[in-house]
Amino acid sequence: MATLKINGESKVFEATEDTPLLWVLRDVLGLTGTKFGCGIAQCGACTVHVDGKPVRSCLLPVGGIGDRAITTIEGIGATPAGASVQKAWLDLEVIQCGYCQSGQIMAAAALLAATPHPDDADIDAAMAGNICRCGTYVRIRDAIKRAAAARAA
Amino acid sequence: MSPLRRFVLVAVAILVVLVSAVAIWFATTPGPLAFAGGKKVALDAFTGAEPTGVPNDLLQASVEKRGEYLTRAADCLVCHTAPGGKQYAGGFAFKLPFGTLYSTNITPDKETGIGAYSDADFLNAMHRGVRRDGALLYPAMPFTSYTYVTDEDALAIKAYLFSLPPVKATPPANTLVFPFNQRWAMGVWSSFFNEGTRFEPVADKSPEWNRGAYLAEALAHCGECHTPRNLAFALDNRKKFAGALSAGWYAYNITSDKGTGVGDWRDDELFAYLATGHAAGRGTASGPMGEAVDHSLSKLAESDVRAMVTYLRSVPAESSRDLPPRVAVAAPASHKEGGGSGNLRGKRIFAGACASCHDWSGVSPITELATLTGARAVNDPGASNVVQVVLTGMQRPPGLVSMPSFGSIYSDAEIADLANYVTSRFGSKGSTLSEKDVAKLRKETAQ
Numbered sequence: 001m002a003t004l005k006i007n008g009e010s011k012v013f014e015a016t017e018d019t020p021l022l023w024v025l026r027d028v029l030g031l032t033g034t035k036f037g038c039g040i041a042q043c044g045a046c047t048v049h050v051d052g053k054p055v056r057s058c059l060l061p062v063g064g065i066g067d068r069a070i071t072t073i074e075g076i077g078a079t080p081a082g083a084s085v086q087k088a089w090l091d092l093e094v095i096q097c098g099y100c101q102s103g104q105i106m107a108a109a110a111l112l113a114a115t116p117h118p119d120d121a122d123i124d125a126a127m128a129g130n131i132c133r134c135g136t137y138v139r140i141r142d143a144i145k146r147a148a149a150a151r152a153a
Numbered sequence: 154m155s156p157l158r159r160f161v162l163v164a165v166a167i168l169v170v171l172v173s174a175v176a177i178w179f180a181t182t183p184g185p186l187a188f189a190g191g192k193k194v195a196l197d198a199f200t201g202a203e204p205t206g207v208p209n210d211l212l213q214a215s216v217e218k219r220g221e222y223l224t225r226a227a228d229c230l231v232c233h234t235a236p237g238g239k240q241y242a243g244g245f246a247f248k249l250p251f252g253t254l255y256s257t258n259i260t261p262d263k264e265t266g267i268g269a270y271s272d273a274d275f276l277n278a279m280h281r282g283v284r285r286d287g288a289l290l291y292p293a294m295p296f297t298s299y300t301y302v303t304d305e306d307a308l309a310i311k312a313y314l315f316s317l318p319p320v321k322a323t324p325p326a327n328t329l330v331f332p333f334n335q336r337w338a339m340g341v342w343s344s345f346f347n348e349g350t351r352f353e354p355v356a357d358k359s360p361e362w363n364r365g366a367y368l369a370e371a372l373a374h375c376g377e378c379h380t381p382r383n384l385a386f387a388l389d390n391r392k393k394f395a396g397a398l399s400a401g402w403y404a405y406n407i408t409s410d411k412g413t414g415v416g417d418w419r420d421d422e423l424f425a426y427l428a429t430g431h432a433a434g435r436g437t438a439s440g441p442m443g444e445a446v447d448h449s450l451s452k453l454a455e456s457d458v459r460a461m462v463t464y465l466r467s468v469p470a471e472s473s474r475d476l477p478p479r480v481a482v483a484a485p486a487s488h489k490e491g492g493g494s495g496n497l498r499g500k501r502i503f504a505g506a507c508a509s510c511h512d513w514s515g516v517s518p519i520t521e522l523a524t525l526t527g528a529r530a531v532n533d534p535g536a537s538n539v540v541q542v543v544l545t546g547m548q549r550p551p552g553l554v555s556m557p558s559f560g561s562i563y564s565d566a567e568i569a570d571l572a573n574y575v576t577s578r579f580g581s582k583g584s585t586l587s588e589k590d591v592a593k594l595r596k597e598t599a600q
Contacts, residue, residue, distance in 0.1 A: 018552060040555075040557040041509050041510050041519070041557075042506060042557060044509065047509075050518060053518050054509070055509075055518045055519060056509050056510065056519065059510065059519050059520075059554050060518075060519050060520075061520065061554065064519075064520055064521075121488070121489065122488070122489075124501070124504060125488035125489075125500075125504050125508070125513070128501065128504035128505040128508070129504065129505055129506070129508060129509040
C-alpha cells in the first residue's frame with residue numbers, strides 16, 4: 001500500500017514503486033483528466049504539479065514522490081494561478097480538440113505561479129515541451145498573457 | 154667518404170637510434186600493477202584471503218556456477234553478443250580507424266564456436282591471444298588483461314560457456330586494411346605488450362586490495378577503456394586509468410586526481426556508481442560503462458565491488474588536461490540566466506525536448522538518475538558522451554526510467570548546438586562542436 005497527497009487529499013492505493021504516476025492517476029484513482037500522450041515525456045499531455053513544479057507524470061515513478069504534494073488538472077482550479085488560467089482559456093476559447101489542454105493548462109499555471117509577468121521568451125521556455133496538434137499555440141500565448149494581466153489587476 | 158655516402162650513413166644511424174628509442178619505450182611500458190611497487194609473490198605464498206577465484210559463498214558451488222560468476226566479472230557477454238543477437242554468439246562490431254573487427258562466437262558449437270577447444274586451447278586464447286587454429290587474435294580481445302586470470306578461473310569460465318546451448322553462427326568477416334589485416338604481426342605486438350604472466354599479489358598490500366587488483370586488472374579489464382593507448386594501440390600504463398576516447402565514448406579519468414579523476418568521490422559514491430551505475434550528484438553511467446554495470450559489475454558480490462573501490466583508490470593521480478578541474482554546481486532555475494544563452498537553437502531544442510525531465514537547473518524533478526548537475530559528461534568540453542546519449546537515449550537501468558533516443562529526430566547540426574548548449578549551461582566549460590563532429594561521433598557508435 002502506498003499513500004500520495006493528491007489535490008489536497010491523502011490517496012491510498014496499491015502499485016509497485018516503479019509504476020509511473022500517470023498510471024496510478026488514471027487507472028487506479030480514476031483521475032482521467034490527465035492524459036496519456038507519448039509516454040516518453042516528449043509531448044506534455046500528462047503534466048501535473050509536484051510541489052508546484054510541472055512534471056511529466058508518464059515517467060515519474062510513484063516510489064520517488066514521497067510526501068510532496070501533487071496537483072492535477074482536477075485540482076488546479078483551486079489555486080489562484082490555475083483559476084486565472086482556466087478563465088482566460090475559456091474567455092479566449094483556446095481549446096480545439098482538447099486532448100493536450102490539461103497539460104497546457106498545468107504548464108501555464110506553473111509558469112504564472114513562478115513568473116507572474118512572463119514575456120514571450122518565458123512562455124517559450126515554459127511551454128515548448130507541450131505539443132498541440134491542433135496548433136492552438138497562438139491562443140495559448142494570448143491566454144497566458146491575459147491570465148497574467150487579470151492577476152495583476 | 155663521399156658526401157652522399159656520409160649523408161646516407163648519418164640518415165641510417167638516426168633511423169636506427171629512433172627505432173631503438175621507440176622499441177625501448179614500448180618494451181619498457183609498465184604493466185598494469187607496476188604503479189603499486191611492493192614485493193610480488195606467488196599466489197601460494199600470499200598470506201591472507203585468496204585474491205583470485207570466487208567470493209566465499211560460491212566456494213562450494215559447481216565449476217559452472219563459479220564460471221558463471223567469473224564470466225560476468227570478465228564481462229564476456231557484451232562484446233561477444235551482437236545487438237539483438239543470441240548471447241555469446243559473436244558478431245559485435247568494433248569500429249577502428251583502420252577497419253571493422255567482429256567478435257567471435259564463444260558458444261560451444263563445434264564448427265562456428267569454441268566447442269572443439271581443449272582446455273589448453275582455451276588458455277592459449279585467454280592468456281596469449283592465440284586461436285585454436287593458431288591464428289593470432291587482435292587485442293580487441295583483452296588477452297593482455299585476461300593473461301592475469303589464473304588457469305583455474307579461466308577453465309571455470311570455459312566450463313560455464315560449455316554449459317550454454319551451442320549456437321551456429323559465423324560473424325561477418327573483418328574489414329581491416331593492410332597492414333592491419335596481417336594477423337602474424339600481432340605476435341610482434343604481443344611480445345612487446347602482453348606480459349603473459351598470471352596474477353601475482355603484492356605481499357605488502359591488503360587481501361582486499363589484491364582482490365580488487367585481480368578483479369579490475371585480470372577480469373573486469375577496466376584499463377582497456379580507461380587507460381590511454383600508445384602509438385601501437387597498447388595500453389599506456391604510464392598514464393594508467395587517466396581516461397581515453399574509444400569508439401565514440403570518453404571513458405573518463407578514474408585515477409585519484411581530485412579535479413579530473415575520482416579523487417574527491419567518497420567510497421560509498423564509488424561503490425554505488427560501480428554497483429548500480431549511479432551515485433547522487435555524480436551522474437549516471439551510460440554507453441559502454443552502463444553495459445559494464447548492467448551485465449557485470451552489478452552482478453558482483455558486494456565485497457568484490459568494495460575491493461575494487463579499495464584498489465581504485467590507490468591508483469596515482471594523473472590530471473586530464475582536456476577536462477576542467479571542477480564540475481559546475483546546479484544551473485540557475487531561470488532560463489534567462491546561466492551559460493549558453495547566445496545559442497538560440499540549442500536552447501530551443503533543450504526547451505522542447507529536454508527541460509521537462511532535466512529542468513533548467515539540471516536537477517531532475519523526475520528522478521535523480523536524470524540529474525545532469527555534477528555529471529562528468531556535461532563537464533567535458535569534448536561533449537562526446539552528451540552527444541552519444543542524445544543520439545541513442547538511455548535505456549538503463551532496465552525497467553526504470555528511460556530516455557528516448559533523438560538520433561533520428563535531430564540533424565547533426567542541431568545535436569551539435571544542443572550539446573554545446575547543455576555543456577555551457579550545466580558544465581564548467583562549454584563545448585564548441587560542429588555538425589562534422591557529431592557526424593563522426595554518430596558513425597563511431599553505429600553497429
